[in-house]
Amino acid sequence: MSTTGNIAITGIPTKAGSDGSFPLRRELRDLQRKYPDHFNLLVLALKDFQALNESVQTSYYQIAGIHGLPYKPWNGVGSSTDWQSTSGFGGYCTHSSILFLTWHRPYLALFEQALYTSIQKIANQFPEGTLRTKYVEAAKTFRMPYFDWASQPPSGSSAFPSAFTTPNLQVVDIDGKTKSTANPIYRFVFHPVNPSPGNFPTQWSRYPTTVRYPNPRTGQSQDNRVAPILANELASLRTNVSLLLLSYTNFDAFSFNRWDPSTNPGEFGSLEDVHNEIHDRTGGGGHMSSLDVSSFDPLFWFHHTNVDRLWAIWQDLNPDNFLSPRPAPYSTFNSTQGESQTKDTPLTPFWDKSATKFWTSEEIKDTTTTFGYAYPETQEWKYKVPSEYQASIRQAVTSLYGTNVFANFAAANVQARATEHTQLIKSLSLATHPPSAPLTAEKPLLITQEMKASPIPESLQHLAPNNKYPEWVVNIRAQKHGLHGAFRVIVFLGAIDESDPDSWQTEFNAVGRVSVLGRSTQGPATTKCAKCVTDAADELMISGTVPLTSALLQDIVNENTGLQSLQPEEVVPYLKKELKWKVTMFETGEEKNCAEVPGLKVSVTSTEVTIGEDGLPDYSGQYVVYPEITDGKPGGLRDGEHI
Numbered sequence: 141m142s143t144t145g146n147i148a149i150t151g152i153p154t155k156a157g158s159d160g161s162f163p164l165r166r167e168l169r170d171l172q173r174k175y176p177d178h179f180n181l182l183v184l185a186l187k188d189f190q191a192l193n194e195s196v197q198t199s200y201y202q203i204a205g206i207h208g209l210p211y212k213p214w215n216g217v218g219s220s221t222d223w224q225s226t227s228g229f230g231g232y233c234t235h236s237s238i239l240f241l242t243w244h245r246p247y248l249a250l251f252e253q254a255l256y257t258s259i260q261k262i263a264n265q266f267p268e269g270t271l272r273t274k275y276v277e278a279a280k281t282f283r284m285p286y287f288d289w290a291s292q293p294p295s296g297s298s299a300f301p302s303a304f305t306t307p308n309l310q311v312v313d314i315d316g317k318t319k320s321t322a323n324p325i326y327r328f329v330f331h332p333v334n335p336s337p338g339n340f341p342t343q344w345s346r347y348p349t350t351v352r353y354p355n356p357r358t359g360q361s362q363d364n365r366v367a368p369i370l371a372n373e374l375a376s377l378r379t380n381v382s383l384l385l386l387s388y389t390n391f392d393a394f395s396f397n398r399w400d401p402s403t404n405p406g407e408f409g410s411l412e413d414v415h416n417e418i419h420d421r422t423g424g425g426g427h428m429s430s431l432d433v434s435s436f437d438p439l440f441w442f443h444h445t446n447v448d449r450l451w452a453i454w455q456d457l458n459p460d461n462f463l464s465p466r467p468a469p470y471s472t473f474n475s476t477q478g479e480s481q482t483k484d485t486p487l488t489p490f491w492d493k494s495a496t497k498f499w500t501s502e503e504i505k506d507t508t509t510t511f512g513y514a515y516p517e518t519q520e521w522k523y524k525v526p527s528e529y530q531a532s533i534r535q536a537v538t539s540l541y542g543t544n545v546f547a548n549f550a551a552a553n554v555q556a557r558a559t560e561h562t563q564l565i566k567s568l569s570l571a572t573h574p575p576s577a578p579l580t581a582e583k584p585l586l587i588t589q590e591m592k593a594s595p596i597p598e599s600l601q602h603l604a605p606n607n608k609y610p611e612w613v614v615n616i617r618a619q620k621h622g623l624h625g626a627f628r629v630i631v632f633l634g635a636i637d638e639s640d641p642d643s644w645q646t647e648f649n650a651v652g653r654v655s656v657l658g659r660s661t662q663g664p665a666t667t668k669c670a671k672c673v674t675d676a677a678d679e680l681m682i683s684g685t686v687p688l689t690s691a692l693l694q695d696i697v698n699e700n701t702g703l704q705s706l707q708p709e710e711v712v713p714y715l716k717k718e719l720k721w722k723v724t725m726f727e728t729g730e731e732k733n734c735a736e737v738p739g740l741k742v743s744v745t746s747t748e749v750t751i752g753e754d755g756l757p758d759y760s761g762q763y764v765v766y767p768e769i770t771d772g773k774p775g776g777l778r779d780g781e782h783i
């Protein structure tokens with residue numbers, strides 16, 4: 141890749157195979173287990189990429205630096221003085237904007253193409269002969285893997301893949317010898333941390349490497365804290381992802397977390413909201429928790445590739461729905477606050493293939509193959525007609541994130557689902573198209589017993605008479621920068637240790653959270669991010685959701701609670717008694733009084749879901765709001781109020 145002049149964002153230039161196929165971005169665990177050569181290349185190449193001089197435009201450091209800090213123009217786009225003024229146009233961030241998803245697609249393509257330069261270099265450094273041939277061949281189909289944080293981890297394994305937490309990995313090095321090497325997926329080692337003075341404030345320059353859950357005294361990364369925290373709210377997160385993919389049909393609602401008074405009760409969630417909580421739960425006050433520096437943690441790239449994948453899946457289910465023009469919530473290098481932001485707004489600083497103009501949302505909406513990749517679920521070329529393709533996506537989504545809340549619950553608890561999700565997808569797609577499975581020649585796997593049986597496990601059928609049940613969801617709204625920093629609203633069902641905020645993230649009774657990536661807009665720590673400053677002035681409101689049904693099921697199965705059904709007659713009084721929420725700050729873990737959180741509103745809704753013969757849920761029902769559940773609690777929606 142040329143590193144002078146306008147850098148064209150091409151992804152990995154790829155011609156479709158004779159059957160129309162493109163190489164797949166695969167799940168990280170899947171890659172590690174089933175594609176060891178690709179994984180080996182990933183480790184060696186990411187190391188090489190991370191080691192590039194930090195002053196090189198296409199170095200890991202510089203590309204990571206586009207997202208937030210150091211708020212400097214990249215590739216000459218924007219003036220070098222803009223970022224320095226709090227009322228100026230600092231950084232390129234697009235969070236809480238309709239451009240959130242689309243902006244990150246060319247961003248990831250840039251990362252992937254830069255990484256790919258190292259992949260090719262490394263592959264060609266192996267000794268000539270079988271080894272080189274093997275790795276050069278593997279390099280052709282190498283694409284950036286994703287971390288699917290919402291799928292059920294294979295039984296017995298951790299919710300946070302070991303590739304993220306192992307300091308050293310065994311690799312076949314370019315001399316053909318197997319050795320242990322520092323794992324570049326685990327963390328990025330700055331070299332140095334402040335290449336030009338003032339790139340990072342001391343809050344971040346104190347860390348020589350990226351960290352997760354840093355010990356507040358020593359700054360030491362505590363990666364072992366991530367897995368239990370990811371596992372604890374997984375059931376609710378899985379429902380959230382299913383709901384987003386299968387029930388949201390409007391791009392604006394699906395994509396970003398900005399709330400406005402017309403937001404309907406069934407659309408408080410968004411992919412951005414779910415994405416935020418992963419930043420929160422994996423960061424623990426370290427790099428991932430802060431949009432300013434999150435992209436320096438290698439995890440960011442695997443996380444965002446998954447976000448891109450979930451969008452690709454949704455977009456192919458809703459090909460005719462895309463972003464509607466909205467007034468820009470802030471000024472950028474190219475647009476002024478209040479001006480219409482549309483699908484044609486330039487996604488700076490990402491030059492398109494001509495390197496003379498910027499990519500726009502419209503140009504990258506329908507296709508990931510423009511950038512040379514597809515996902516396991518989006519192999520459109522395998523299907524003759526769109527309806528067949530969409531049916532396969534729905535099947536894949538439900539088998540990954542819960543055929544329905546009951547089956548999901550049973551699978552998670554009894555570990556009945558022994559077959560891993562990627563195998564399921566493969567079996568489903570191969571089953572539809574046996575002769576033309578082009579990319580891998582593996583044998584189709586049988587669909588598990590569980591999937592063939594009735595969609596609802598027998599022991600739970602009484603909870604969904606006629607295959608209908610109410611899905612319960614907590615809606616949360618708050619002022620994004622209202623606490624001058626990032627905070628989370630954690631929702632609990634049942635008793636907790638009220639006196640110990642540190643324990644809340646691992647309380648069994650924690651159901652889920654909405655993470656709010658607010659920033660400081662007052663005092664010495666004032667953010668330089670211009671968008672954040674304008675958002676604060678506008679009292680930008682964001683929203684998010686915490687699905688409750690999986691936790692209610694837990695409580696039904698746990699007979700001590702007295703709850704016996706999902707119907708409102710029982711659930712409403714139960715929630716009135718047992719539902720609570722708490723607000724804590726990311727950085728300090730300190731609790732905030734809910735009554736004092738600007739704009740906080742919590743409400744409970746339900747919608748009737750029907751599970752069809754095919755096992756797929758129909759979420760087309762209306763949402764009912766129950767103000768009586770939250771009335772009287774700090775921040776709760778009151779009777780007679782609407783938000």
Ligand SMILES: N[C@@H](Cc1ccc(O)cc1)C(=O)O
Binds near residue numbers: 374651690694
């Ligand atoms: N934390 C639980 C979810 C839950 C929360 C509250 C409950 O009352 C019950 C279950 C889990 O791991 O799945």
Ligand SMILES: [Cu+2]
Binds near residue numbers: 431
């Ligand atoms: Cu982001």
